[in-house]
Amino acid sequence: MRYKRIVLKLSGGAISGKYESGFDPIAIDYIADEILAVYNKGVQIGITMGGGNIFRGHLCTQWGIERAEADNIGMMGTIINSLMMRGVLTARSEGKVEVRVMTAIPVNTVAEPYIRLRAINHLEKGYIVIFAAGIGNPYVTTDYPGVQRTLEVRAEAIFFAKHKTNGIFTDDPNKNPNAKLYRRVNYNTVVHQDLDALDQSAVILARDNNLPIHVFDFDQKGSMARVLEGEDVGTVILQTSEDVIEE
Ligand code: UDP
Secondary structure, eight states: OOOSEEEEEEOHHHHHTTSSSSOOHHHHHHHHHHHHHHHTTTOEEEEEEOOTTTOOGGGHHHHTOOHHHHHHHHHHHHHHHHHHHHHHHHHHTTTOSOEEEEESSOOTTTSEEOOHHHHHHHHHTTOEEEEESTTSOSSOOSHHHHHHHHHHTTOSEEEEEESSOOSOBSSOTTTOTTOOBEEEEEHHHHHHTTOTTSOHHHHHHHHHTTOOEEEEETTSTTHHHHHHTTOOOSEEEEOOSSOEEOO
């Protein structure tokens, strides 16, 4: 295995599957099985949960509410998703895997508060740890908190599981049919070209701490396991002297 400890950033779109919003039970079972397959190979896994299937803060103008309030709603959405994921991972592993939700916004009767050293302890004991409520503050999405938690718990890489996007492209593949996939790309290329797959703040935080970012299509079964086995799946963003584009 390429890494011993990783954090997976799961977006709300993965949870809603074929629906625009809410939950798709087939998609959630699939996600849980993909995670458990990697867990069973001995990898320690943290999960940063998104909430876009419930609400996103940038929709504030559409609803005529303040951004900070809209972000609160988004963060609460990530907690709901985290509980769902805990429930399904527990069920799919027949209770054999201990799954903990640690939240940046306290909801003490349903989840633990996020405490960094305790999270590391859980991971070392082989628990799957789900990070809910991002960093507990508005004006960010869960991309930046994903990188922050990865660094805090000393994981070796962050995995951005995408829905029908196989990585970082030279241009938007939906608009430009000549867009090509980067196999390896420098953090600064992603930032300077404003490549639109992850939040720039997340890429910059990873760059400044030399944390590899893997971006791949989660819908391709086994993709996370293949990245961990060392295969070139999707894109890796790292400190490279040369960007490598797929021919
Ligand atoms: N959010 C926030 N602070 C955080 C993490 C999330 O305010 O630390 C809010 C923000 O409004 C965001 C929403 O929660 O839009 C849901 O997260 P995100 O958009 O990242 O979900 P995803 O796109 O991954 O489904």
